[in-house]
Amino acid sequence: MEKELISYFLPQGLLQYFKITNVSELEDIATKKFTLYIDLEEINNVPIGYDSSLYESKGLNPATIIQDFPVRGKAVYLSIKRRRWRLKENKNVVIQNNYSLIAEGSKITKELSDFLKGIGRYT
Secondary structure, eight states: HHHHHHGGSSOOGGGGGGEEEEEEEEEEEETTTTEEEEEEEEOOOOOOSSSSGGEEEEOOOEEEEEEEEEEEEEEEEEEEEEEEEESSSSSTTTOOOOOOBTTTSSSSBHHHHHHHHHHTOOO
16 A cells, blocks of 8 residues: 555554554454554654754664554554654663553554544443
8 A cells, every 4th residue: 555545544643753664464364354554663853842963863662563443344553663862961861752642551542542432432
């Protein structure tokens, strides 16, 4: 799938902070069902309120896998890699952005969590 097309299926505002690095569709051999995996990498922008000239990017944290809304009967997983920055003058000071992408206590996106809570009220 085209990365531009996939952007329409992602949580609103996500591509403001992340870029799509890979999209893959894999088949589960046991169930014969397809799953869509979208790899996202944080854009190299120092968190708001910090002087970018004082910090250097020190790579990415390990990926966090979260489940999002299914698309056309396919499970969708987002593999999100967040960036970290280190203060140039004090190597022990590390900062990173804080996003509320994951619903508290779960491994699903906040939007999916809100949707599931909403439909649970009407069943």
